[in-house]
Amino acid sequence: MSEPARYPGQQAGRPGRVLRRTARRLAGALGAALVLASALPGPPSAAAAPARTADEARPAAGSTVSAEYPVTMTIESVNKPVAVPNGIVTISGHVTNGGKSVLKSAHATVRKPWAGKPLTNRSDVAGVLTRSTPQGSDGISLDSPQYALNELGPGQSQPYTLSVAVADLQLTTEGVYELAVDVWGSTADNQRDRPLGIARTFLPYNPTSPPEAQPSKVTTLWPLVHAPVLAAQTLSDNDQTVPVLRDDSLAAEFAPGGRLYALVETGASLTGLTWVVDPDLLDTAFAMTKDYRVQKPGTEGNAAKEENTVRGTGTAAATAWLEKLRAAVAKPGSQVVALPYADPDLASIAHNAPELEGIDTALGKAATAGRLTVEGRLSVDTRSDVAWPYQGYLDQRIASVAQRAGAGLVLVNGASMPESDALKYTPSATRPIGNGQTALVADQVVSSLFEQDLATAQDQTLATQRFLAETFVISRQEPQHSRGLLVMPPRDLTASTAKVLAGALQAAQDGKWVEPAKLDALAQTAPDPKAGTAVPAATDYPARVRDSELPAADLTATTRIQNDLDTLMQVLTLPQRVRGPFSAAMVRSLSTEWRNRAAEGGVYRDGVQSYLDELTRAVKVPPKRVITFAGDTGVLQVSVRNDLTQTVTNLKLVLSPSQPNRLRVELPSEELVLPASQSVTLRFPAEAKNNGTVNMTAQLYTTGPDPKPYGAPVVFRVEVTSVTNGVLYVFGGGLVLLLLAALRFLRQRKRRVAHDDEGDAPLAPADGPEEGPDGGDGPDGGPAGGPAQGSTDGTAHGPDDHDGAGGTPDRAAEAARTPHDSSADGRDRATSDEKVGP
Numbered sequence: 001m002s003e004p005a006r007y008p009g010q011q012a013g014r015p016g017r018v019l020r021r022t023a024r025r026l027a028g029a030l031g032a033a034l035v036l037a038s039a040l041p042g043p044p045s046a047a048a049a050p051a052r053t054a055d056e057a058r059p060a061a062g063s064t065v066s067a068e069y070p071v072t073m074t075i076e077s078v079n080k081p082v083a084v085p086n087g088i089v090t091i092s093g094h095v096t097n098g099g100k101s102v103l104k105s106a107h108a109t110v111r112k113p114w115a116g117k118p119l120t121n122r123s124d125v126a127g128v129l130t131r132s133t134p135q136g137s138d139g140i141s142l143d144s145p146q147y148a149l150n151e152l153g154p155g156q157s158q159p160y161t162l163s164v165a166v167a168d169l170q171l172t173t174e175g176v177y178e179l180a181v182d183v184w185g186s187t188a189d190n191q192r193d194r195p196l197g198i199a200r201t202f203l204p205y206n207p208t209s210p211p212e213a214q215p216s217k218v219t220t221l222w223p224l225v226h227a228p229v230l231a232a233q234t235l236s237d238n239d240q241t242v243p244v245l246r247d248d249s250l251a252a253e254f255a256p257g258g259r260l261y262a263l264v265e266t267g268a269s270l271t272g273l274t275w276v277v278d279p280d281l282l283d284t285a286f287a288m289t290k291d292y293r294v295q296k297p298g299t300e301g302n303a304a305k306e307e308n309t310v311r312g313t314g315t316a317a318a319t320a321w322l323e324k325l326r327a328a329v330a331k332p333g334s335q336v337v338a339l340p341y342a343d344p345d346l347a348s349i350a351h352n353a354p355e356l357e358g359i360d361t362a363l364g365k366a367a368t369a370g371r372l373t374v375e376g377r378l379s380v381d382t383r384s385d386v387a388w389p390y391q392g393y394l395d396q397r398i399a400s401v402a403q404r405a406g407a408g409l410v411l412v413n414g415a416s417m418p419e420s421d422a423l424k425y426t427p428s429a430t431r432p433i434g435n436g437q438t439a440l441v442a443d444q445v446v447s448s449l450f451e452q453d454l455a456t457a458q459d460q461t462l463a464t465q466r467f468l469a470e471t472f473v474i475s476r477q478e479p480q481h482s483r484g485l486l487v488m489p490p491r492d493l494t495a496s497t498a499k500v501l502a503g504a505l506q507a508a509q510d511g512k513w514v515e516p517a518k519l520d521a522l523a524q525t526a527p528d529p530k531a532g533t534a535v536p537a538a539t540d541y542p543a544r545v546r547d548s549e550l551p552a553a554d555l556t557a558t559t560r561i562q563n564d565l566d567t568l569m570q571v572l573t574l575p576q577r578v579r580g581p582f583s584a585a586m587v588r589s590l591s592t593e594w595r596n597r598a599a600e601g602g603v604y605r606d607g608v609q610s611y612l613d614e615l616t617r618a619v620k621v622p623p624k625r626v627i628t629f630a631g632d633t634g635v636l637q638v639s640v641r642n643d644l645t646q647t648v649t650n651l652k653l654v655l656s657p658s659q660p661n662r663l664r665v666e667l668p669s670e671e672l673v674l675p676a677s678q679s680v681t682l683r684f685p686a687e688a689k690n691n692g693t694v695n696m697t698a699q700l701y702t703t704g705p706d707p708k709p710y711g712a713p714v715v716f717r718v719e720v721t722s723v724t725n726g727v728l729y730v731f732g733g734g735l736v737l738l739l740l741a742a743l744r745f746l747r748q749r750k751r752r753v754a755h756d757d758e759g760d761a762p763l764a765p766a767d768g769p770e771e772g773p774d775g776g777d778g779p780d781g782g783p784a785g786g787p788a789q790g791s792t793d794g795t796a797h798g799p800d801d802h803d804g805a806g807g808t809p810d811r812a813a814e815a816a817r818t819p820h821d822s823s824a825d826g827r828d829r830a831t832s833d834e835k836v837g838p
Contacts, residue, residue: 272516
């Protein structure tokens with residue numbers, strides 16, 4: 001029930017109290033005037049040094065709560081944010097009792113600025129925010145207007161609204177003034193009427209139109225970035241390639257109420273913005289305008305299939321968002337800067353892997369791909385030679401990596417290249433830093449106002465008023481010279497903060513001390529010869545920023561991805577299906593966006609490597625355990641399987657025995673051609689020297705001038721049997737023949753001796769044919785049957801073929817009738833029927 005009440009004046013039922021209060025206030029004012037010279041800061045100095053630290057840039061949140069000052073005040077809106085003659089300024093916020101005693105007879109009031117003089121330089125603006133308790137330098141409380149407050153117990157809060165005429169503030173000239181509101185009253189444990197708390201902000205006063213000072217040219221970066229979500233996997237559906245996303249977070253971002261939707265909508269209301277766009281985000285949005293799939297959790301490294309993905313839901317939102325963005329960037333005065341594709345982290349690379357093999361080439365390709373992607377998706381001209389290190393922090397190593405990647409323009413945080421204290425004004429942002437590079441140094445204080453999510457009305461109002469104050473003072477430091485300023489919000493600019501920044505820019509433009517400028521115009525501004533151009537050494541890089549960098553292990557892992565990808569590309573007949581998705585995914589694994597999402601970045605990188613390994617393993621030698629090789633010669637059969645959906649070539653299979661002196665393998669010279677989703681069985685002629693086990697390694701190699709191993713080797717055992725058995729049979733058979741011949745010779749000799757002993761008995765044949773152990777003689781005196789011819793059957797047997805070595809003469813004869821199974825020396829070669837599947 002609190003209503004605004006004006007003091008002094010007649011108020012029903014309280015005339016005496018009003019008069020007493022007025023007397024006390026007059027006495028307090030006189031007392032304050034007597035102690036100002038000694039107890040309080042003097043008038044603002046004439047120095048014009050700009051504020052230095054980000055901490056100073058943060059808006060004041062109100063007075064420090066203590067027993068003496070138990071009240072916390074907030075300023076949650078200032079309408080109008082820029083004071084004009086004969087205008088009214090309305091201030092609203094909340095009063096909260098943060099003490100332990102009840103607030104009594106309290107009221108909120110506005111303080112008239114100290115001596116009615118403006119804050120003439122940026123250090124004075126920063127100094128206002130260093131105060132925590134009510135002080136005389138905050139000005140003198142006005143008797144009117146005042147806002148009477150209820151009794152507030154500990155922890156209780158009450159809103160207030162105060163409308164004050166600009167004339168009552170007695171602002172003497174144009175400039176920036178402190179605007180303070182405070183609470184006067186007493187507490188139950190201290191009945192003395194006193195100031196209980198205060199809140200401060202700033203109020204520019206701009207009575208001159210047109211302004212006498214030259215307006216500052218302000219370039220504002222408007223970032224559109226997001227953590228990578230496009231996966232390396234794709235899904236084929238009716239001969240159409242369907243993109244796959246790691247999650248569907250962009251569906252909400254692109255829809256009304258989402259961050260990216262709000263950024264485009266807010267940016268479209270402004271003129272002269274410089275849109276800084278990650279091309280990967282545009283590619284993802286374009287992919288979402290058609291049917292797309294989203295990986296189920298835990299399937300990041302697997303080939304995309306219907307069962308491990310779900311249909312995406314953001315097609316309509318992505319389509320509308322792209323159309324809205326195209327219209328926004330086409331506005332006159334706007335400019336689009338294309339970041340390198342997927343926004344690789346230059347600072348992490350420079351500090352942890354500056355000599356990484358192929359990194360310069362990769363960054364150069366990322367810059368080219370970024371420009372082509374943005375121009376193609378948005379149908380606008382872009383600038384792509386711009387480097388934006390993380391949070392704009394720069395050192396010599398980062399500048400070197402950016403220069404090698406082709407970046408001639410570097411966006412820099414003012415904390416990396418601070419100005420000398422001797423410089424009493426804010427110079428333009430353009431700084432030549434050598435090696436053909438130009439740094440655009442953002443104003444540190446102004447940019448830091450928008451680093452955090454300004455979600456509360458208090459933060460939003462104080463950031464807006466501080467922005468207006470800083471830019472107004474800058475434009476009046478050397479009013480005859482216009483200067484170029486760079487405003488650099490963070491990459492992850494939130495929707496609420498973007499609206500605050502847009503409102504502040506618009507208010508400053510309406511006040512005519514700021515004009516929007518494109519990045520190109522700022523880069524062409526003549527540099528101030530007194531501005532600092534020294535790039536700090538790597539040792540001066542902020543430790544807190546370095547702690548969040550991508551580690552060397554994550555960066556160097558991309559070398560393995562690239563090497564494995566190059567090997568896979570050599571064997572594919574349709575490499576374009578794989579090259580594009582994996583090259584982009586490799587750069588995405590280096591994205592700056594993983595800085596604050598270390599766990600997500602690790603999962604993404606592991607998923608890319610795992611999927612590449614899966615594709616590589618799809619062309620393989622199926623595992624074997626044991627092959628039986630029976631005989632001294634034969635053929636080893638080994639299968640190669642291609643589970644990819646395209647033909648594979650430029651490969652050869654090499655078998656390497658662990659003991660070549662025991663088993664020698666002849667290698668074919670022809671290259672493999674493996675049709676999609678099929679197996680091919682290769683035949684390797686082999687010759688065994690000894691029985692026993694030989695370990696055999698089957699390894700695929702790429703062909704060409706620089707053969708490389710492809711995939712993992714497969715090791716199996718070859719059991720060599722019956723190599724010497726056939727030889728023994730031959731020798732044994734010859735020995736038997738010799739024995740039989742000797743026996744026959746002896747028997748014939750005995751008969752001749754017996755015949756000779758009979759004297760003149762006529763020579764006559766025996767009663768019948770004699771049969772010896774070998775089957776006897778034939779009628780013509782020849783052998784009735786010759787010795788059996790030994791046959792060696794050399795056969796390579798698979799795990800399920802246990803016929804053993806050797807064989808019957810019938811089998812040998814049958815094998816001899818197969819042309820590819822017989823050799824020039826007449827020895828039979830039998831082959832295994834084993835075929836190993838995937």
